[in-house]
Amino acid sequence: MVKLAQSISSGLAIIAGHTYRVGQVGSFVRIPLGYQDLFGVVAEVGANAAPEDAGVKEVDTGRWMRVELAGEAIGERFERGLSQHPNIHDSVHIVTEADLRRIYGGDEDDQIAIGTLSSAENIVVRLSLDALVTRHSAILGSTGAGKSTTVASIVRSIVAPSDAKGSKGARVLLLDIHGEYSSALSDLAKVFSATPQPGEEPLYVPYWALEAGELLDFVTGPLNDNQLTAITDKIQEMKGESLANSSLAGLDLQSLTVDSPVPFSLRQLWYDLTDFETATFSGPQRDTPCLETPGDAQTLTAPRYQPHAMGSAGPFLNSAARGIRRQLNLLRSRLLDRRYDFILHPGPWEPELDGTTSEDLDTLLEGWLGHDRPLTVLDLSGVPSSVLVRLIGSILRIVYEALYWSREKTEGGVLRPLLIVMEEAHRYVSPESGNVAAEVVKRIAKEGRKYGVGAMLVSQRPAEIDETVLSQCGTLIALRLSNPTDRGRVKGALPDNLSGLMDLLPVLRTGEAIIAGEAARLPVRTRIFLPAAEHQPRSSDPKVSAAWKTRRLAEGYDRVVASWRAQRTTAVVNDVQIPRSPVTDESVPE
Known part of the structure; x- marks a missing residue:
């Protein structure tokens, strides 16, 4: 428990020309102990944070804060964990920008920049890439809180950050349920789709690679x-x-x-x-x-x-x-x-009547994981809902089994790890799902760390994700969450006792997140970097006011029905063929 001094009872302090707000939930404090500085996070403020034996008068006249200690620094080096604890009546200091740079200013090889501190936007927040991948992570937030943009931003920060220090040899597999990332990450990714567009590869999952019972x-x-x-x-x-x-x-x-x-x-x-x-x-x-x-x-x-x-x-x-x-x-x-052609008639992987195939599973895995780009996007937006979960389970099983059994080889997950980003995870990892996808995700969550397979779950309903899987996510990136049940699940999964910090979840701004866990140096409130307009996912809200103010143009609902019947957004009624011929410049006589 920390008591605020009467000299700054206004809640404002000015240090070196900068104004700091004191006693804010989620802000940091510093406790100097000789050559070391302990750092903590303010988890609760007000009468509820006061000691139980404090009298009413003392509670009314003073301000109390409950601080969760999280790390220490010796010189310029910050580490999570504590080697000693403070004593009663030790002084507690405001954390200034210079202190924040000691915590978040590290530029080690395993650090990736994902955003800035909400309280100091000139301080870059970095996460440990090793812990983010091997210890698993979860990106959680309500619809419209910025999950898709956060995923695109973090993936881009890993493989192609603006400082050109990215992981060019990364191996990231993204399961795109709604077709949001194909255009946003096309410059970094090889895209496979059940309904491929120009520049995309057809997605095939051979049925004979599935378990017999599931098939x-x-x-x-x-x-x-x-x-x-x-x-x-x-x-x-x-x-x-x-x-x-x-x-x-x-x-x-x-x-x-x-x-x-x-x-x-x-x-x-x-x-x-x-x-x-x-x-x-x-x-x-x-x-x-x-x-x-x-x-x-x-x-x-x-x-x-x-x-x-x-x-x-x-x-x-x-x-x-x-x-x-x-x-x-x-x-x-x-x-x-x-x-169902993508699974029952899988192109060159479809067997003849005698069981022979043109291609084997090695070319399938090479297409997904062995190409020259760091990211693979599997666009599943054209997959019928009746088979979607089964298909996801099949893909995860093929990839995990291949990397598990090849862990002693250079293509395996130990020597070249894989990060699997799972959009809409609550659809196939709920406690009562009992499908092959849930079983494979549980297996990855429990033992994937040892074999170089990391998981990043993305969901708008954390309450519907299996508790075993969520508890294995070492890093939580929580965006705005309004549902109390979802917030309760996030509080229970946090590795740090920061229930007060989680009370900020309903009021976070779009694209703002609370990050806690293995990959973060300290639990922190962060503004995630916003990708450029051409690199943002196709998940923004329609502009209703602008659309409704515009006079309606000629509409052809035969095109609507054509797309509906074809189950493809680009279907047309009349395939217009425009004859094209090369044009040559003829010299004009003078």
Whole structure:
């Protein structure tokens, strides 16, 4: 507890021509102890901060502050943590700009500049890049508080800051749910999209790299144990045949499992199982197939058998059928639905009927993680909501498993770490989600530090993020939060006891954040750098007053319906072809 001196009871102090406000929640104080200076953060001010044994008169006439000690400095070197504690009646000083430069003025190699102090905008706030990535982080704030801009600003500060000291060899993977970052970071990133625009690469996620249970849950729906066994046994058989036809490095038949990332054809799986389920037989032993037309796996045309008949003459149904015709119909429907081409028809990674593919997973990972740019943006805005969470889980699993098992190699996460930025994290990391995405994120949060995989969660509803995951985020960047439940979750996740500081969350300005945790030297209220207009995400609010004052132009709602039907914002009704020919200057005679 610190008591304010009567000489500055006005709350203002002038030092070296600068005016300082004293006793503000979130401001810093300095306690000199010999050759050392202890630094603390004002967490609470007023009667609530007074000692319990203080009388009413003393509380009324004095001003009390509760200070949380956070670090110490010897000379010009500041460190978190304390080697000693102050005594009763030790003097407490205002932290001036010179002191702030001792704390935040360090320019070590692992420091990145992300903004300025709200109380002193000429003091740059820096975060430890090592702690920000390996100890995980979370950017939390209500809609309109500046989350997207903060993400873009921090990513740009990491890989391409204005002082040209960025991490050119960085490896950042950003999951863009709403398509906000493609244009904002296009100069730094390679963009993959399910609905690619000019300059973007198509996004493919091979279905055969997914776990069998997750894949079947999507393409066949719920299965009982007998049905699941029938289909997974067939998948295991087909993967074994594919492996026998073309060997894969690091895998043999003895170590093959149904979840091994080995190509197999879903078309052939559908055809073989449909043929087995619908077959009819005749003859004394009921073993002669009554096939009329063979069908075609490539075109998903089912084989046709003679209908079964009652009595002893036949034809007879296949008594070994597993009753999965409804599930097979759903599988065929999924394969024919063009919205799912990015996962069920993954371009050069789509297997032929015999399981062979043009490309393997090494080229997929090289495209995502091994290109010459420090940032990869996966634009998922064109992905149907029914498969979005499953797709995110698949991407995270492929990336994490690859880096986990390659941790002894130069491409692995230990020697070249990866930061995964997860937008709208509450959609797939909620406590009751129980999906593969939540499981992978939990695994990254718990053990990713050891294998060079860091997570940055971005969410407007921290109360809906699994508490285990949020507690593993060593650095919290909290923007304006109005919901009391969300603020309570942030308070509970803070590594420092700064509940008073968190009371400022509802009144923070747009783009202003309270940063606390491993990467910050001290818990601090910061104005995040605002990127240039051309580098800001497409997440700003529409200008209602300006739009409604403008006279309406000619509108074509046929274009609206075309985009709706195409599930693509750039769809057109009439594809206008403009003939273009080169123009040459002809010399004019004098």
